[in-house]
Amino acid sequence: MSYFEAIILAIIEGLTEFLPVSSTGHMIIGTALMGIEPSAFVKLFTIVIQLGTILSVLVLYWKRFFKSMDFYYKLVVAAIPASILGLILNDFIDSLLESPLMVGVMLVIGGVILLFVDKWFNKPTIENSDEISYKQAFIIGWYQCLALIPGTSRSASTIVGGMTQKLTRKAAAEFSFFLAIPMMLGASIVKLYKFFKEGHTFTGEEINLLIVGNLVGFVVAIIAIKTFIDILTKYGFKLFGWYRIVVGLVIIAMLLSGHSLQII
Incomplete structure (x- = not known):
């Protein structure tokens, strides 16, 4: 992987991770157009550069993380369903990850849903996410499980889940x-553990690529x-809905035209 490719992938990650458009779908198109082969390091890179995007949230909302422990507990509760289901269905999820067609189809389906969510959930009562109950956090966590299907988008799933619990779009x-x-x-952490467990190590250049990728992802994500x-x-959501439909159709069209697409 070159520095140019690393920067492009980091830009894609930073732009799409928190938007309801599926970062996986965009990574498929990006890696296919650049002809990047899915080596062990490349697969690790696409996951670990998420640390930069995590940092962007901490920087933008740092005051929210010093309010009370109650806030952290709600995040833990919301994270439980996807964590457990992800472990139980690990092999099945891995099989889904081998299908770029699944990503394209789910992008289109999710896009159609986003065209209507504003009408479906148009009477919010909660303007601040700190105000949600543990029960609501847990329900949103179950919506996050939908993101285990490639192309669904973790962001889209959890935002729609929040809207079903009377949160405003912003909250x-x-x-x-x-x-x-x-x-x-x-x-x-899991990806790093597996990387080292399989006997892989970082070269000096790979460490530099990870640093550059995280820095670029951090800035772009902000x-x-x-x-x-x-x-x-x-x-x-309509703009994002139409955008998802277009990206999904592009992936499907590339597959039908004989392009070899891979999920990294």
Whole structure:
């Protein structure tokens, strides 16, 4: 992997991780267009650069993380369903990860749903994600389980889940950002553990690539989060719904035209 490829992948990660558009789908297109082969390090890179995007949430919302322990407990409760289900269905999820077609189809289906969510959940009563109950946090956690299906989007699942619990679009999006921290941190730790357990080590250049990737992802994610909140507050989900449909159809079209796409 070159530095140029690492920067492009980090930009894709930073732009799409917190938006309801599926970072997996965009990684498929990005790696296919650049011809990146899925080596052990590349697979690790695409996960570990999430640490940079996690840091962006901590920087933007640092005051929220010093309010009370109650806030952390709710995040833990919300993270439980996907964590347990992910362990139980690990082999099945891995089989789904071998299907770029699944990603394309789920992008389209999720896009269609986003076209209507603003009408379905248009009477929110909770304007601050700190106000949700443990029960509501747990229910949102179950919606996050949908993201175990590649192409669904963790962000889309949790934001819609939040809206079903009477959160405003902004409050649901912010809780989705916070919930990403334990999930993405856990995924990075597991990926690093497996990488070293399989006997792999980092070269000096690979360490530099990880540093560059995380820095780029951090900066881009900050911009993406701020822009996303503005667009979401003013215009809702329709723009993202149509965008998902287009990206999903692009992936399906590339597969039908004979392109070899892989999920990294």
